[in-house]
Structure formats: structure tokens, C-alpha cells
Amino acid sequence: MPTAVRAVTRGWGRLSASGRLALSVFLLCQAVLLVHWAAFYPALYSPDSFTYVWQVSTGNWVSDHSIAYDALIWLSLKGTGSVAVLTLLQTLTASLFLADIAVSLHRIGVRARWTVAAAVAAVVMPSMGTFMVFLWKDVPYVLFSMLVFSGCIRAGEFAAARVKQARATGVRVKAVPLDRPAARAALWRVTAGFTGILVFRNNGYPAIIIIAVGLLLLVRGLGLKFLVAGIATTVMALVLTLFVYPAVGVKLPHEDAVIALNVADIAVAYKESPSSFTPADLKVMEAVAPLSHWKGRAANCWDADWAMAPPMNRPAVTANGSELLSLWSRVLTRTPQDVIGARLCRSQIAWGITSGPKSLQGETNIKIPWVTKSMLHWTYDHANWSYHGTNIKQSPYYHVLKKQTPLSDRLNKWERTYSLDSATMAWQWFVWRGAIWAYLCYALVLRVAWVRRSKVWLTLLLPTLGLQLTVIAANPAQVWRYMAGPLIIGVMSLPLATVTRRRDRALAASVPEQDSAGDAARDVAVPGQSGQEIIATGQPS
Template sequence: MSSTQLSSAVRAGAAVRTTAAKVRDLRAHVPPRLRLPLAVFLLCQISYLVWWAAYHPGLMTIDSVVYSWQVTTGNWRSDHSVLYSSLVWLSLKGTGDLAALTLLQTVAMSAVLAHTCAGLRTLGVRGRWSAPAAVACAAAPPLGSFVVFVWKDVPFTISAVLVFAVSVRMLGRRAQGTWVGRPQSSELLLLCVGLLGVDLFRNNGFPVAVFASLALLLALPGARLLMAGLAAATTSLTLLLALVIYPAAGIEQPSKAFYYNLHHHDLAVTYARKPGQFTPDDLRLMARVAPLPTWREAGSTCYTSDVFYYSPSVNRTAATRLTEPLAQLWWRTLRKSPQQVLDARLCRAHIAWAVFPGPADKDGRTWTYNSTIPADLWGYKGMAGNPYRPLLKARPLSDTLHHAATFAREASRVPQLEWLLWRGATWCYATYALIALLSRARRCRALLALGSVSLGMQLTVLAANPAPAFRYMTAPMFIGVLCLSLIPVLLARSSAATQEPEKAAT
């Protein structure tokens, strides 16, 4: 090695030691209780910034285009989250772009993951176990890239994970025996924010919030009246906004065809399987909405109702006008063939309960959405001539990062790993198993309430779901990965339980 190279190596080593000394000095000024969440926040945020730079201003779907059209043309509708549409409007009007919104989403998710890791300490989970799980959520292509979508499901997921994080803190104190009968003011505030987010960022999200609140009500003695009041208040506010305030503000309500599209698909599935049970009058009624071959074709798959609702052959105006007779036909069909209707409902909820995807030729594979934004915006014509139209395209801050991120995302879609990387049901069952083992090890059944958010998601999808979309079960995936950090706690307790009889014998 030449003297010049040696000198450069010495200087580089000195720089590294100086930087390390500065980091240690900064760490010494951070209170011990904040070191873990701060480290997790920074590590997760770095990972999310990579995704954000790669897909700047953000990944999009046709829903993203619809949000942008609604808020820039004054055609506000409540078929999507009005709260999220408001955030889209604020980002476009305040910054002239959507990048600020997606960047805010990354910061919020990093903060929630950090808060979860801090809460897991009450369950005996050390930072060296929870931090890697949180960083995995931010780095894994399915979950990491999801947070930079312009999509209402992103803040919904953040809110659901926040509810889980606050539940961990309170139930952890219950398991420790330090629960004093009421939550701390910060916990109450964050729980309220999380429940409202679950309620307002997805139109059918309030059952998840109610289920999680009821679980906490049963698990936390002394705070039951408070939890009941919180659940009632957040649900009442959600209904008040949807039924009174939005219409009064001139926000258009969805059509009846939108509300009853699942019923129509139930009819389509039954007609495709048992056409003989429909009378000539029934068929004439159905034909006024869509040609009978369209009903039969849509009913050939039970995995998604979108094939009927978005079919160009369907007359939605007629479907709205004929809502009452179609609803009566649905009830008659349910009485005649309850197994067909229930089968259609269970099949559409496949994404929430089945570990492995359904057949590809029946649209049963998990809908994961692409990494690209087509030039025609998925055929949506409303943005033509809109001054914000040029913003709805990929403008990555680094082409290298963009190509690397797209490669990672596409590689993660390999069918053999779909059950692990894209199916929320897999992680629901992992969550339940780990929580059940922890509850048994701690002899604290109240810890079972930690599975309430994931179970609430599964039940909500079971009640009403249009398609096997990944986004409907993303929150349980975050929760499941975070719960992996419970494994070392369980192993340590199992080892301790094994050693105790040995010591007693000696």
C-alpha cells in the first residue's frame, strides 16, 4: 500500500470514529425510554423514503385518479372516504402535487411502528426483537411499497395498526399487574385517533373499530364504561357524517346500485348455477338491468362482484330504479337457495380466510396492483383537460431506485410465495397462535384481545367484500409481522419452565 493510500485509509478511519463518537454523544442525550422508538422510527423512515423516491409522487390506482377528479372538479362523493379525499385536495391545492400526501403517510406509518415497538416492551419484547420486525414491515416490497400509494386504504391501515399498538400498551400493563383501571391520557387520545381513522378512512371500517373496542371493554376492568363510550362516540360521529353532514354539505351519496352490487352478484352466481329456479318474471326483471348472458358470465366466478358491477352491459340507472324489486328477488333467492347465496358471500371473503389463493381463471388470485401508471389512466376519461392531469404519472427521484423497487415488487409476486407475502389470512392465523401461546404463558386471558383488530378485519370482509384485493387485509399483515417478535419471549418462558422442574429435582 502506498503512503497516499495509507493516509487516505487513516483519514477515513478517523472520520468513521468521529461519526461514531457523535452518534454515541447524541444517543446519550436521548432519554432511555425514547431510544428504541426513535431508532425504529428513523430506520423505518429511511426505508420508506427509498420507496417514496422510487415511486415519487406515489403509486396509484384508478381510485387515485377518481379522488383527484372529484376534488379538482367539485364532484365530491361519499362512495370513497371523504376524509382522504380532503387530504388529496389539501395536498394538491397546498403543494401543487400528491408527493406531500404520500410522504406524510410514510412518516405516520414509521411513527406507528415505533410506537408499537415501544408498547411491545410491556409484554417483555426487547428492542432487538421488535425493531427488526418493524423494519421488515417497512422494507418488504408488499408492505413497504403499499404505504406510498395514493389510496384511502393506506391511512386506514395506519389507523388499524395504531389501535393495535395502543391495545398492546394497555393490555401489557394488565398482564404485568400494573393496570390501574384507566388508560393514560396519551393512550386515550391515540386510541380515539386510531378508531376514528378506522371509521372514516374506509366506509365499512366502523365494524372493525366497534369489535376492537368491545374486546378492550371486556379485557380492561375499570375502563369498561370509558371504552363503551368511546366506541359509541366514534361510531355515532361516523354515522352522523355519512347520513347528515355529508349530504348537507352537498357531497353526493353513492347510488343504490353501488350499495346493492353484492346482492346483484349473489343473483348472478345463483343464476349461473341454478338457472331453472328463476321464473320468467324474474328473468324479465333481470334482463332490464343487463342481458341474461351477462348475468351468467358474471356468475361464473364467485370471487369478485366487480365483473358484474363494472360490466359495460349493466344499466346502472335501471339497477338503481329497480332496487326494490331486485331486493325482493334476492330475498326469494336466499329462501330458495341459501347455500348458493352464502357460498357466494364466503367465496368473495376468500382473501380474509384462505391462506392459499383461488384459481387464476376465476379471478381468485390475490389482486396486488401494478407498479406502473398507464398513460391512459386505466381508461378514465374524466381527467382529460384537467390542469392536474400531468401530475398523475410516475416521476421517480432516481431511475436506479425505481428500477430496483419495481424489480423487487414484481419478484415478490411469484405465485409460490403469494400465501406468505400477499395473503392477510396467513398472518391472522400466525397472530392468533402467538397471542394464544402468550396468553397461556402469562396466564392472562385478557391478552387474547390483541387479536381483535385482525379478527374484526376478517369478519368485516366476510360481511361484505367485492374482490380478493390485497389492500383489504393489509393491516393484519403488519400486525402479524410485528407479533413475530413475541417468539423469543415465548421461547425464553418455555426454557425457564423446563429448567424449574430440573432445579427442583436436584
């Protein structure tokens, strides 16, 4: 046997069971993601991608997107002249976090083989695999949501161990000494995940609140620290947005973009309850668009862009922003059902399993995997004094975005076909829509909590719940990527279906024994008698 092979074999044998699982998942997922990366080298683009590159390459930094992600794009362009390094880093991070989720699931009693299968399936799916090579701020947003999911699994494991020890010793749970390493493992994942969610998207605050409060209620002995982490990261993000970014010359987003959802709500309410609008209300509305637009195209609740499209005068919306917000407040007070109905309709991507009517642009908005002519002629058309009429061709990096240069044309053709075929109506609900995966995650987690007779395992559903409710609260259109987090977390939740009382009893009985690889069966949370939770550490409890 060659020396190199023997060295690898010995190194593999020295790894713990968790180490072998993590490395296996990382290498397998990265191999698949490298195929996507090579097929769409240097990246997949959207109009947002062009916005990022134009902003960072022309000195027009605006906080309407993510300044942190813009900075990563700037570093990649300045350092290498391309964005390939950034998209490669995204694939590496995805593989790392998938490996971490796999290990976390294995620690709570899921078979390693099923965690490997779920991770590979996640990156094989065109929605998730190609997503990781997009030049989009949503990619790191989803990646850090995955890290929060792993942290919530560890938090559930920690809480289960405290419940077990309290029952075994006959003391109150709060009197059980903290398992410091387990607490740190959960806390740093959740805190780092919160930070990533908040710096890579401007609307991550509701998700953080829901997850932090849920952990406070479910995880005794550590819940307050999770809440503090949520508050601290939220304050940090607000300080960056309100003070630090403006101090270094970052422009605030246009007001017409900030209040677009409020404008769309008003339009729906005007169509549904026109008699509730006073002459003063109508005067405010006519200052920015004809009433025919307010009651017509703008009242389409499926897509807020329809409301903000011509003849809506966006500069006038900016000038009359305070009056429009006051009108929205009055509408919310008078006819709250109209505003709630508009939000639910517009957020159908978050809760609907199938698409809405195509005629009203209610169908799933899926980005095709190549550069379109409309992107190449992209113009930042917001009428604003700072960069009105600026064209993407003015960017010195326009050539980077002009076309893809796949490392294999044949692979690129195959991947295009694969993505488009999966976007047909027959497969769309399963591959590209996150709602079905959110519901599946909830069902699987609730089943685990029932099987193990412990509510602490509900920590596993908190990330999906937070992400889904955030989209329901404020969503502009039926864009599939807004539910990408619940989609990938849902796929990684599938191995929870293998958790059964019989398997838990088998694990509990084999705690002191050696596994088939010769390692102690350690780091696996399994239930003891009468629903008690125990932690298998390789030693008798």
C-alpha cells in the same frame, strides 16, 4: 470529538430506554420508506387515485370513497401542486406508528432488538413498503389499524396489571384503583384508531364493533370506555356521511355501486338454485340484464365486477335498486347457503393462503408499481347524470398523474423489479396475502395467553380479527390491499414468539436491577409466580 457529535451522544444518553427504542425504529423505518418514496416519486397510483384527483379538482366530490382522504389530496394539490407531500406524510406516519407498536411490545416483555427487526422487515417487504407511497385511502385506513393494535397491546398490559394487583392484595379486580396514565395511553390510541378507520373507509364499522366488544369483555375497569369510544366514533362517522357531507355539497355514491355485492349474490344464487326463482324474480332480473348473463359471467363468485360489467345495465340497476334489494332479501331467506357461499368465495383473499383459479379471476389482484395506459385513458364511465363520460384529462392536475418522476431512475428500475419478482406465485402467498399473517398472529397471541395463563392478552388479536371478518362479510374482489392491515400487524406480531416462561421469570427476577444501559428496567409487563402479572416499574412490587 466534534461538538455536534457530543451533543447528539449526550441527548441519546438522556433518553429513556423506550425513547431510544422509539427513535431507533422511527429513523430506520423512515430511511427505508424514503427509498420507496424516492423511487416512485411523487406517488404510486391506481384507478382509485385518478378518481380522487378528478373529484377534488373538478368539484365533483362523491362520498363513494373517503372525503377525509380526498380533502388531504386537495390540500396537497392546492398547496404544492403535487401529491408528494401527502405520500411523504404517509411514510412519516407509518414510521411513527411502527415505533409506537415496537415500544408497546417492549413494554409487555418483548426484547427491543426483535421489535426493531420486525418493524424494519415490515417496510422492507415490497407489499408494505411500496404500499405506504400509494395515493390510496387504504393507506391511512391501515395506518390507523396499526394504532388500534398498539392500543390493544396497552390495554392488555393495563388489564394484566389489574389482575396482578388484585391477586396480590386479595381483592376483586373491579376494586383495584385504575392506573390513570396506563388507561389513557390505551384509550386514546384505540379511540384515535377507530376514528381513522371510520373516516378513511366506508366499511370499517364491523371491525370497530368486533374490537370494541372484545375489549369490553377482556379489559375490566376500562372495557366500557372502549365500547363508548366505538359507539361515539361510529355515530360521528354516520353523522358526517348522512348529514354533514350532503350539506356541503358532497354527492352520495351511485346506487349501482352500493348494491353491487347484492347483485353478485343474486347471480350466484340463480346459478346454484335456479328453481327457487319465481317468474316475478326473473322479471326484476331481466330489467337490468339478460338471464344468460345472470347465470353466466355474472355468477362468477370471485369478482363482483364481472357481475356489474356489460351487458349489465348499470343505469337500470340504479333505477331498480329497491326491487333488486327486495329480491336479494328473498334469496337470502330461501337459499342462505348460496349467499353465504358467494360471500365466502368472494372473500377468499381474507382466508385463503393461496390464490384461486386464474381463469375466473380468483388470483391475487396486485397493483403494479407504475402508471398504465388504461389509467391515462381513464373515464368515469358510470352512467349518471352528474358526471357521465367525464375524462381524467379534464382535470387541471392531469399532468401530475400522467407519469412518475422518480428522484432516481436507477432506483425506480430496481424497485419495479423487486416488486414484480415478489409477486410471483412462489412468493405471493407470503409477501402479498394477509391470510397467512392473520393465522400466524392468532397462533402467536394464543401462545402468549397460554404461556402467561391469562386471557387478557387476547386483546392483541382483536384488530386482526376485526379486519379479517370485515373483509369476509363484504368483499368485491381478490384485492391484496384489503388484507394489508392483517399483513403488517402479523409481521409486527412475530416478536411475540420470543415470549417464554423462562424469559418472563428472568424479567420478574431482574425488576429491581439496572439494565445494561444503566436505566431502570421499567415499563415491562412480566408474569410473577403462579401466572400472576406484575408491572416492572424499577421498584420492588
